[in-house]
Amino acid sequence: MTALILALVAGAVIGLALGGLGGGGSVLAVPALIYLLGFTTAEATTASxxxxxxxxxxxxxxxxxxxNVVWRTGLLFAAAGIVPAMLAGAAAGHLPQAVLTVAFSVIAALAALRMLRPARTGPESGARVNPxxxxxxxAGLxxxxxxxxxGGGFLAVPALVGVLKLPMRxxxxxxxxxxTINSLAALGARAGTGMHxxxxxxxxxxAAAMLGAWDGKRLSKKLKGGTLQRVFAYVLLAVSVSMLLDTLF
Structure with missing residues (x-):
């Protein structure tokens, strides 16, 4: 019963962040699965x-x-990441748990710092995109x-704004x-590993995360400016530092 309650609460928080921010919430799924629900790092990244x-x-x-979805642009952007997602997903299963945890901690900390930076506002009419x-x-995403x-939304949003010149919304x-596309590709690469x-x-x-995603979208319209993003960023930074210290020491 305790595990179920923790899963529901963690899922709801992550869904709120993902729905409200368009990314970043999924970064908390891995530490939640590891530290709250007892998953190994490999199991947590796959479940995530x-x-x-x-x-x-x-x-x-x-x-x-x-x-608010530019389908053609999103599909082209995602297409570049499908093969890297599959290759990286397959390689992750052969690396030590400590390596995965340290790598995750560093990326999560960078994500948090990126969220604390002032948001860039993309132009309403796209400038010329460098292919x-x-x-x-x-590919990097x-x-x-x-x-x-x-999911990499903390990287996708600034890339879509800065590289592909999309307006923020x-x-x-x-x-x-x-x-969605990158996650499906990575899951496909891990499907044959036999992980339980x-x-x-x-x-x-x-289920809780999916419900939270709907509420997160509505919440983002009510909160002033980047309030939700800043709160989430501080939580994520604290979690990433804790994970790194726990692994190294």
């Missing part, structure tokens, strides 16, 4: 991909309904998703399309 995929689809539906930069950004089991919506997941925990965790 399941949670991220289904939650992103839920959040994506809401943003698509509001016209090389767009491809590199998409795919690799992070596959390797660490996170559309970047948030489009990032969810990219996250505790679905009695993963299923309610995912």
């Amino acid at each position: 991909l399941v949670i991220v995929t289904l939650t992103s689809v839920t959040a994506l539906a809401g943003h698509a309904r509001d016209g 090389g930069k767009a491809g590199a950004a998409g 795919g690799a992070v998703t596959g390797f660490l089991g996170v 559309r970047a948030v919506g489009t990032s969810l399309l990219v996250i 997941l505790d679905w009695a925990v993963v299923a309610p965790f995912t």
Whole structure:
């Protein structure tokens, strides 16, 4: 019963962040699964991909309904990350737990610091996009998703704004399309590893995250400025530092 309650609470928090921010919430799924629910790092990163995929689809539906998803741009961006996501996902299963945990901690800390920086506002009419930069950004995002089991929205949103010149609202919506595709590719690479997941925990965790994603989208319209983002960033920074210290010492 305790595990079920923890799974529901953690899932709801992660869904709120993912729905409200268009990314970043999934970064907390891995430490929640490890420290609250007793998963190994490898199990947590794989379970996180399941949670991220289904939650992103839920959040994506809401943003698509509001016209905030640029489908062609998102599909092209995601296409560059499919192969890296699959390769990184396959490689992650052969690395020591400590390496995965340290890598995750560093990426999570960078994500938190990125969220604390002032948000850039993309132009309403896109400037000329550099295909090389767009491809590199998409490939890098795919690799992070596959390797660490996170959606990578904290990287996708600034890349869609800065590289592909999308306005912020559309970047948030489009990032969810990219996250969904990359997560599916990474899951495909891990499907044949024979890893057992505790679905009695993963299923309610995912369900709570999906419901939270809808509320997160509504919450983002009510909170002033980047309040939700800043609060989440501080929590994420604290978690990443704790994970790093626990692994190294």
